[in-house]
Amino acid sequence: MLKRVFRRVTELFGLRRSLDEDFYAELEEALVSSDVSLRTATELAEYLRTEIRRQDIAELEAARDLLKERLVQVLSKEHAALTWPQELPGLYLMVGVNGTGKTTTIAKLACRAMSKGLRPILAAADTFRAAAGEQLEEWGRRLEVQVIKGRPGGDPAAVVFDALQAASARGADLVIADTAGRLHTKRNLMEELNKIGRVSKEKLGRPPEETLLVVDATTGQNALAQTKEFQQVVGLTGIVLTKLDTAAKGGIVITIADETDLPIKCIGTGEQPEDLEDFDPRGFVEAILENSQQAGEGK
Ligand SMILES: Nc1nc2c(ncn2[C@@H]2O[C@H](COP(=O)(O)OP(=O)(O)OP(=O)(O)O)[C@@H](O)[C@H]2O)c(=O)[nH]1
Numbered sequence: 001m002l003k004r005v006f007r008r009v010t011e012l013f014g015l016r017r018s019l020d021e022d023f024y025a026e027l028e029e030a031l032v033s034s035d036v037s038l039r040t041a042t043e044l045a046e047y048l049r050t051e052i053r054r055q056d057i058a059e060l061e062a063a064r065d066l067l068k069e070r071l072v073q074v075l076s077k078e079h080a081a082l083t084w085p086q087e088l089p090g091l092y093l094m095v096g097v098n099g100t101g102k103t104t105t106i107a108k109l110a111c112r113a114m115s116k117g118l119r120p121i122l123a124a125a126d127t128f129r130a131a132a133g134e135q136l137e138e139w140g141r142r143l144e145v146q147v148i149k150g151r152p153g154g155d156p157a158a159v160v161f162d163a164l165q166a167a168s169a170r171g172a173d174l175v176i177a178d179t180a181g182r183l184h185t186k187r188n189l190m191e192e193l194n195k196i197g198r199v200s201k202e203k204l205g206r207p208p209e210e211t212l213l214v215v216d217a218t219t220g221q222n223a224l225a226q227t228k229e230f231q232q233v234v235g236l237t238g239i240v241l242t243k244l245d246t247a248a249k250g251g252i253v254i255t256i257a258d259e260t261d262l263p264i265k266c267i268g269t270g271e272q273p274e275d276l277e278d279f280d281p282r283g284f285v286e287a288i289l290e291n292s293q294q295a296g297e298g299k
């Protein structure tokens with residue numbers, strides 16, 4: 001799936017003969033065309049230039065290994081694993097712009113929780129669209145997980161509150177709350193999200209175990225602006241990057257890791273409940289920067 005993500009970067013190492021000045025400019029350009037931000041691309045090229053000189057590297061192969069190691073370093077963050085609740089019930093809040101895969105990811109997380117022996121409850125705090133609650137209820141039926149729903153147009157914070165209450169009453173371990181997709185530039189909707197965060201924190205007596213921003217990997221560079229806005233309004237613990245099984249270029253993963261302190265916790269690789277993987281920085285880097293011979297075979 002990620003084979004063609006960094007094709008231009010991969011090809012650069014395959015086609016070039018030497019590490020001359022043009023190499024760095026071309027590397028920067030190839031990274032940007034793979035959705036890496038200009039800032040991150042420049043930093044990476046500069047790092048390579050310095051290290052190649054310092055270590056007196058002449059081989060393209062060695063330069064590629066250097067880039068790989070640097071990318072692994074950039075992508076490796078603390079607290080990258082999902083935090084499962086210590087105190088019950090725990091809470092996962094799912095946030096993000098429209099259509100990124102929040103609701104689907106909730107089904108995936110519910111599955112993951114159940115495979116760990118935890119009992120989840122889903123909170124349909126997307127009261128904005130009637131169909132949103134129905135979509136979550138459909139997952140609830142499929143997975144045999146309870147769904148707490150509010151009135152259409154009702155207060156989403158109240159739905160999360162009710163779900164936490166229900167979880168306590170019924171001995172459930174984890175509430176996973178769906179929220180309406182919202183543009184990070186819409187002030188009133190972001191305020192609503194802030195309220196959901198405040199109310200849950202008050203009810204729990206601590207912050208939610210996870211407040212996860214669901215990012216569509218095909219979004220490109222706008223994902224960075226989204227991340228920064230949501231981080232400011234609701235305080236994120238990490239990112240779930242979805243749709244990596246599609247035509248996503250994936251460079252945004254590197255930009256988010258480089259320009260924020262948030263870990264990418266999981267990746268979505270399909271539309272089914274089992275299509276969720278822990279993010280593995282080394283595996284990711286190996287997948288995007290395979291050696292040029294393999295890249296040729298993959299065409
Ligand atoms: N290929 C692929 N499709 C995905 C993935 N995650 C979600 N989708 C699809 O993306 C579409 C939107 O997913 P939803 O889960 O409804 O997204 P949402 O963020 O809840 O959307 P809103 O509630 O409208 O904001 C659906 O068709 C999902 O099946 C993924 O990892 N891979």
Ligand SMILES: [Mg+2]
Nearest residue numbers: 102103126132
């Ligand atoms: Mg949804």
